[in-house]
Amino acid sequence: MKNFSNYDCYDRKEGLAFESKCVHGALGCEPLTGSVSFPIFQSATFRHKGLGESTGFDYARLQNPTRQELERTMAILECGTEGFAFSSGQAANMAVFSLLKPGDQVILSDDIYGGTYRLGADTFHTYGITFTYVDMTDTQNIKDAITEHTKMLFVETPTNPMMKVINIREVVAIAKEINAITVVDNTFLTPYFQKPLTLGADIVVHSGTKFLSGHNDTLAGLVVTNRDDLAEQLRLEIKTHGSCLGPQDCWLLIRGIKTLALRMKQHNANGIKVAEWLRTQKKVKNVNYIGFPDHPGYEVNRSQATGSGSMISFNVDSFETVKKILSGVDLVIFAESLGGTETLITYPRTQTHESIPEEIRQKIGITDTLLRLSVGIEDADDIIRDLDRALNA
Ligand SMILES: Cc1ncc(COP(=O)(O)O)c(C=O)c1O
Structure with missing residues (x-):
């Protein structure tokens, strides 16, 4: 493990087992002080040395060191390139659906968390986005629901609450044929058991409120992708919507993940x-x-x-x-x-x-x-x- 002295470079812990990655995160220790417990940076804004000069942190809605450590840790664990930490799983899903435009269609599994259903039925539906729910255990149902407007396939596996299993590789293959994005809600299994990005999915979303934080003491949402184009859009969304996770909750997640x-x-x-x-x-x-x-x-x-x-x-x-x-x-x-x-x-x-x-x-x-x-x-x-x-x- 390298001993970094700044925030720019961090270690993806390649070669280490998942357990060790959970414990040691991205930077692990805070680089400037050596603090073993990554500190809570309770600051809304960061001082500039001069015009055009930045420590890499400017305003906390854009980025905060504690949040960055959590987001990088999640990217490492999910085998993605970038992570984003939101104020709840709902806020994370909100950001994912915000990738769509009026006229687009998203196909989801019919058995899905009620809040995700509500986001489609009550919120994004009114912006002209169509949500089509099918039994995704039979991928023919997905194929039958596809239209020229299908832009996203959204999967929960296992499903909530009926515990149906959806074949991620098959969904990815269908999505690739029509140039749609595959999103997997990985809340139930976590990257400890399932890593959807390694199976070809484009985005993984989590209610971090659940197994990731693990102690029924905080709300959080996480999104991880391995696509630069999607990461850029998600970065703009979190910055614009302001739905980012606060530093204290980020710290609870970092600590929870150590024992994931x-x-x-x-x-x-x-x-x-x-x-x-x-x-x-x-x-x-x-x-x-x-x-x-x-x-x-x-x-x-x-x-x-x-x-x-x-x-x-x-x-x-x-x-x-x-x-x-x-x-x-x-x-x-x-x-x-x-x-x-x-x-x-x-x-x-x-x-x-x-x-x-x-x-x-x-x-x-x-x-x-x-x-x-x-x-x-x-x-x-x-x-x-x-x-x-x-x-x-
Ligand atoms: C599978 C799944 N996804 C997303 C959510 C929403 O997460 P949150 O409650 O953190 O907003 C939940 C909440 O129960 C869930 O079970």
């Missing part, structure tokens, strides 16, 4: 145990978990990711059982989010996916008996004991 690999291993191990246990329960009708060898997307996931994560959705026998579980859990927390150290249980119908029209929810399977679990890193047996008590007591 460790946490993801534990999330994955716990996810498998809890999903298997759920399957044995009489009141549980079906369990959607991409780590099950009989999951329809298991082989595709294995071909493009190295793990299955800890997101599970499942149906119980009645709405009464839903209410019983949600009021009965204790260690497991009934709250709306995912990817943190604590196990969270969510009711998609009225929480994460409330914005999706009822007829679409029914079609996808977001019914009144569906629950979503984000399995945390507690002891798996404690999680199971708590669920067992809430479900069966």
Whole structure:
């Protein structure tokens, strides 16, 4: 590892394992003082020595050293060239959809985070951009939806909340044929398990609120690309919209990412145990978990990711059982989010996916008996004991 003394050059840590890249970031230590914990640069503006002279930092909406360290770290982890840190996952998606122009069409998976759906249906739709939702597990559906205006294919894999797996390589191949951009929301698996840019995608987007920060304590969004033209547009957007992440939250992300690999291993191990246990329960009708060898997307996931994560959705026998579980859990927390150290249980119908029209929810399977679990890193047996008590007591 080189010992840099300024901000211009940083180490991409080529040759190091993912775990080491997470810990050591881009610069790692702050170059001027040697501070091992990268400092929070709580400054809105930066002093100029003279006209036309700059330290490389001018005004914090354009760039801030703490944000730069986070953005470079994410670019390294996602195997991209440039990263951008936003105030939330929604702000990150907002920037991605802002790459489109009136008249353009974007094709998305029908099973998608409710906020992403709302961005299309309520915001960008009014600017003349068409959002077409299809079941992307069958790529023929994408081909059938393509028009001369298709400019972007937007993928979540696994999907939220039904845990369907979409073949990133196949989507990329379709996009390349029509010169469209492929965007992958990598929130559920993170670059620890899946690196969409290495599979040909153009942009990766994250709700950094989830596994990346990992402690249910901050909102953040991340975008990474390996295309200079897109990076230039995204840079202009973050500068213009002012939707950048503040330095304190950037620091929380930098710190969270240091343990990303460790946490993801534990999330994955716990996810498998809890999903298997759920399957044995009489009141549980079906369990959607991409780590099950009989999951329809298991082989595709294995071909493009190295793990299955800890997101599970499942149906119980009645709405009464839903209410019983949600009021009965204790260690497991009934709250709306995912990817943190604590196990969270969510009711998609009225929480994460409330914005999706009822007829679409029914079609996808977001019914009144569906629950979503984000399995945390507690002891798996404690999680199971708590669920067992809430479900069966
Ligand atoms: C897959 C996915 N993408 C994007 C978002 C939006 O992120 P945020 O809540 O950080 O704005 C979420 C939020 O739950 C999500 O689950």
